[in-house]
Amino acid sequence: MLKSDRFLAYALILPVVAAVLAFVVGPTYNVATLSLTQVVMGQERGFGTLNNFRALWADPVFGLVLKNTAIWILGGTLLCVSVGLGVGAYLAIDSKVTGWLRALILLPWVLPDVVTAMAWKWMLHGQVGIIGQTLESTGLTEGTISFMGDPKLVMWMLVVVLVWRKMPLVALILCAAIRAVPDDQVEAARMDGANAVERFRFVTLPNIAFSLTAVTVISMIWITAEFALPWIMTGGGPANASQIMATYIYQQSFEFFNWGVASAMSVINLVMLVSIVALYLYVNRRSWASEASK
Amino acid sequence: MKNSISRRSFLGTTTAAGAVSMLPLNHARAASGEISVWKFGGTPQEVEQWALRNDAFTSANPDVGLNYSYFNGQIRRQKILAGFQTNRLADVIIAFGQDIPEFAGFGMLQPLDDIAGDKIAEWKERIVPEVFESGMHDGKLYALPTYVDxxxxxxxxxxxxxxxxxxxxxxxxxxxxxxxxxxxxxxxxxxxxxxxxxxxxxxxxxxxxxxxxxxxxxxxxxxxxxxxxxxxxxxxxxxxxxxxxxxxxxxxxxxxxxxxxxxxxxxxxxxxxxxxxxxxxxxxxxxxxxxxxxxxxxxxxxxxxxxxxxxxMDGTAMLMVSARSENPEAAVEYLDFWSQDDQLEIWGGQPEIARIPAGKAAWDNAELKEAWPNWVKSYEEGSLFAGAAPMPRFIxxxxxxxxxxxxxxxxxxxxxxxxxxxxxxxxxxxxxxxxxxx
Amino acid sequence: MNEQPRTLNWIMLGLIGLVISIYVLFPVFWLFLASFKTQPELAQLPISFWPEAPTLEAYKALFSPTHQKGQLLDWPQLIGNSFFIAVSSTIIVLIFGTLAGYAFARLNFPGRDLILGGLLISRMFQGAALLLPTYRLMSMLGLQDSLIGLVLLYSAFGLPFATWIIASSLREIPRELEESAMMDGASRLQSMVMVVLPLATPALITAAMWHFVGAWSEFAFASILLESNEHKTVTIGLASFVELFTLEFQYVGAAATIVALPIMLIFLFGQRYFTRGLLAGAVKG
CATH class of the missing domain: 3.40.190.10 (Periplasmic binding protein-like II)
Structure with missing residues (x-):
C-alpha cells in the first residue's frame, strides 16, 4: 500500500514537475550560466567569468536601482497588504453596496497590464491628464502636477498604480478571511465591552494572521514579476528615478544588447527574493505543507 | 502563415489590383521560393500602405511566397535579437538606420553589394544620394532606405x-x-x-x-x-x-x-x-x-x-537582408520592389506626409510641395541635405x-x-x- | 438610544465606500467613457468629462474589416485566439493541478514538502530575463508562432499556484469521506473523482479563474513568440493602438471594454465560489 502510494504520488505530480522543470527551471538555468559568460558584440565568449557581476558592482545606476526596487517591492507589498486589509474589512460588512463592490473591485485585475499602464499614464499626465485637471479645477492644488516627471513623486505614483492593480485580490482574500472569523468570538468580545477597534485588534487580527502572511508572500511574488507597468509608464525615468530591477534588466538585454550583465542582475534578483520567500515558507511550513505536522 | 497571405489578398483584392496596374511590366527573370519579412511599427498610413503594397508584390511575383509579419514597434530589438539567436531571423527585416552597425557587427545582416549586384545601380538612380548614403556602413550598402527623419x-x-x-x-x-x-x-x-x-x-x-x-x-x-x-x-x-x-x-x-x-x-x-x-x-x-x-x-x-x-537624419523603415537568408534572390527582389517609384511615392506627401522621402520621384509630388513648401524648395536648391550627417550609429x-x-x-x-x-x-x-x- | 451614532456610522461607511470606488473604478470608467468619444474630443483641452456626442464608432470600427490599418488585426479572431489559449491552458492546469494537488494533500512520499515549496518558489522565476531563453526553448521545440506553444507555456507558468490552491483545499476535506468510499470498493481514483472533487469545487473554480485571467492578459511572451496575424491575441491587439505615432484611446477603451466583459461576466457568476476557494487556499485559522 505504502509503496504503491509512493509510485502513484510521483506519477501524479510528474506532469507538473516536468512542465515547471522544462519551461521555468530550464530557461532559468540558461540565465544562470549566461551570467557567468562574457558576452562581446552579441557573441558568447568564454564561460567562467565574474566580469558581469563586477560590472554591475561598478555601475553607479545599480545602487539607485536597488533602492528603487526596495521601494517597489517592500513599499508595494506593505501598501498592498495594508490597504487591502482596510478595504477587505470594509467589504466584509454586510450590505448591498459592499456586495456589488465585491464583484466590481476585481475590474483592475482583469484588464491587461498594457491597458492599465497606458490609461494611468494618460490620466496622471500633468498637461493632458484628467487627475491634474480635476485637482486644479477643484482648487486642491495650484496648477497641475507632473506626477510622472517629478523624480520625487514618480516612484510613489508607480506604487499607487501597483496597489490599484494588485490590492483588489488581496482585499477579497482578507474579506473572506474576516467573514470566516467565528461569530461567537466576536460576540463574546462585544459582551466584554470591547469596542469595534478593539474587537478588530484582539479578535479578528489573530484569526486572520495566517491569511495576512499568505497574501504578503503572494503580493511579493506578483510585484517581483511585474514589469509592463513601470516600463510603459516611465521607462525608468526621469533620471533613473523609477529604474527598478525589472526595467533595468530589460534595458540592459534588449536596448543595450548586454545580456551577460542582464543575466547577472536576474541572478542577484532571484537569489534575494527566493531567499526571502524560502525563509518565509520554512518558518510557516506547518500551515502550507503536510498535514502530518499539524 | 500561408493563410494570412491569401486572406490578405482576398480582402485587399481591389486595392491590390489597382496597385498592380501601376507596376512596370518588366519582370523577366522572376525570383521564386519563400521569404519572410518582419516590419516593426510605423505611422498608421505607412503600416496600412505597406501591407497593401505587399499584395502588389505577390501579384507581380507569383512564384515568391511572402510571409509578412507586422510587430509592435516597441519590441523591434528584442524580436530581432531572439530571431537571430535561434537562427530564425526573417529574410528581410525592416528596422532603423541606427541599428545597422550593431546588426552588421553581430553578423545578422549581409551586405547588399554581395547579393544585389547590378540592381544597386538602379536603386541609386531612383534614390536621393544623401538618403541612399544612410543605408551604408563601413563602405558597404546594408539597407535600402524608404525615407528619413x-x-x-x-x-x-x-x-x-x-x-x-x-x-x-x-x-x-x-x-x-x-x-x-x-x-x-x-x-x-x-x-x-x-x-x-x-x-x-x-x-x-x-x-x-x-x-x-x-x-x-x-x-x-x-x-x-x-x-x-x-x-x-x-x-x-x-x-x-x-x-x-x-x-x-x-x-x-x-x-x-x-x-x-x-x-x-x-x-x-x-x-x-x-x-x-x-x-x-x-x-x-x-x-x-x-x-x-x-x-x-x-x-x-x-x-x-x-x-x-x-x-x-535616420530612416526608421530601412530594408535589410538577414545574413542567414536562404533565399537572397527573392529577398533582393522584395527590396527592388520597394525601390520602385510607385512604392517610394507613398512618402511623397500623399498618403504619408510626415517623412522626408527617399525616392527622387516622390519630390515631384504636388502634395509634398503643398505640405512642405520650404522643404521642397531647399531640396530643389540642393541645400536640404547639405551638411547633414547620419544620426549616431555604432555598436x-x-x-x-x-x-x-x-x-x-x-x-x-x-x-x-x-x-x-x-x-x-x-x-x-x-x-x-x-x-x-x- | 444610539440612533444618531448609527446614522453617522452609515454616512462614514458610505463615504469610505465612495473613496474606494473612485480609486478602484475610476480608471476603468474613464477608459469606458473614452470609448464613446471621438479622436478630436480626446485630444481637446480642457478635457471634457462626459462624451459630448456619444458615438459607437470605435466599437463599429473594431469589428469592421476596413479598420485594421493594413495589419488586418481581426478582433473576432484575436478574441477567439485568446479564448482558445486561456480555456485550453485552464483545462490543462485544472487536470494536472488536481492530480498533483491530490498527491500533495493525501499521499506520503519522500521530498513532498520540498517539492511543493520548490514549485511555489518557481513562480518567482519570471520576467524580462527569461524572454530570450524561453524563446530559444520554444523555437527548439518548433513551438514559436503557435497557439499550442503558448498554451503549454502558460500552463507551465500556472500549474504551481493552481496545485498549491487545490492541495490546500483538499487537505481541508476529511479523509474519512474518502476512506468510506474506498471501503465500499471504490478505487483511489474513483473515490477522488466521485467524493473529493465535488467538495473541492470552489478551489477548482478559484484556480480556474485565476489562471484564466493570467492567460487572457499575458503580453510579453505572446508578443515575441507570435508572428502571423491569425495567431495574435487580444493583448497584442490592444498594444497595437499604442504605437509611437498614434494613441487612439477611443479604440483602447472600446477594445478594453470588450476584453474585460467576458471576464467580468465570469466573475459575477463565480464570485461567490472564487472567494470561498481563496478562503480554502490561503486562509487557515
Missing part, C-alpha cells in the same frame, strides 16, 4: 511670433532664447521641448548637440564624448531657456514626450516646440493655429571639438543614448549642472560600451 526642427506659432513683434523666425540660439522669452505668456510658455527617456526625445537633443560641433562617441578612439563642449553647451541651452522661465515646468518637460508636446503646440498651448522633421504632421494642428516649421536655429558660435552639422549606441537621456533629465530637473551630468554619463557610458565591445 531629420533632427532638429522648430515649429513656430506665427500669431504668437507676430504678436511678440518679430517678423521672421529666429536663426540663432540666443535669438531663440530672446524669442521664447518674449513669446511667453502666463498660461502659454514660449518654447517646449520633450525630455523623456523616449529615444526620439534624445534624437531631438542630439540634433542640437551635433549642430554645435558635439558628438556622443568617437569611433576612431573608441571614446565616449558625451562631455565634449559641443554637447555640454547644447544642454546648457536647454537649461538656460528653462531658467529664463520660457518653458513649461521642468518636471513637465521630463514627463511629456514628443507626441504630447506636438499636441500641446497644435492646441496653442506653447508658442514653439523643438522636434524632428515631421513636426506636427501626424497629429494635426487646430484650425485657428497658424504655424510654420523651420530648421532649428544654429548656435551663435559652435563650441564642440567636431565639425558642426546642419542636421542629423553600443543605445547604451550611450540612454546615459545621455539620463544626463538631459538630470540637467533639466536641476539636479546637476550640464557639465556634471555629462561627465558622469561619459564615465558610465564608457564602462557600458567597453563591456559590450569587449
Amino acid at each position: 531629420m533632427a532638429s526642427f522648430l515649429a513656430i506659432n506665427l500669431d504668437a511670433m507676430e504678436e511678440a513683434g518679430f517678423d521672421r523666425p529666429p536663426e540663432t540660439w540666443s535669438e531663440l532664447r530672446e524669442y521664447a522669452k518674449a513669446m511667453t505668456k502666463p498660461d502659454r510658455p514660449g518654447l517646449a521641448f520633450p525630455a523623456t527617456t523616449a529615444p526620439v526625445d534624445i534624437n531631438i537633443f542630439e540634433g542640437l548637440a551635433y549642430a554645435n560641433g558635439g558628438r556622443i562617441f568617437d569611433e576612431e578612439s573608441g571614446k565616449v564624448t558625451l562631455n565634449d563642449p559641443g554637447v555640454v553647451d547644447a544642454l546648457q541651452f536647454y537649461v538656460d531657456v528653462i531658467a529664463d522661465g520660457s518653458t513649461p515646468a521642468s518636471t513637465s518637460l521630463t514627463e511629456t514626450f514628443f507626441r504630447d508636446t506636438a499636441q500641446l503646440f497644435g492646441q496653442g498651448r506653447s508658442a514653439m516646440w523643438i522636434g524632428l522633421s515631421w513636426l506636427n504632421t501626424p497629429w494635426g494642428v487646430n484650425d485657428d493655429v497658424r504655424w510654420t516649421g523651420v530648421p532649428m536655429p544654429r548656435p551663435d558660435t559652435p563650441t564642440g571639438s567636431f565639425e558642426p552639422v546642419n542636421a542629423i 553600443g549606441v543605445s547604451a550611450i543614448e540612454s546615459a545621455l537621456g539620463t544626463a538631459i533629465q538630470q540637467a533639466v530637473l536641476g539636479q546637476k549642472t550640464p557639465q556634471e551630468a555629462l561627465d558622469e554619463a561619459t564615465t558610465a557610458a564608457q564602462a557600458q560600451i567597453d563591456l559590450i565591445r569587449g
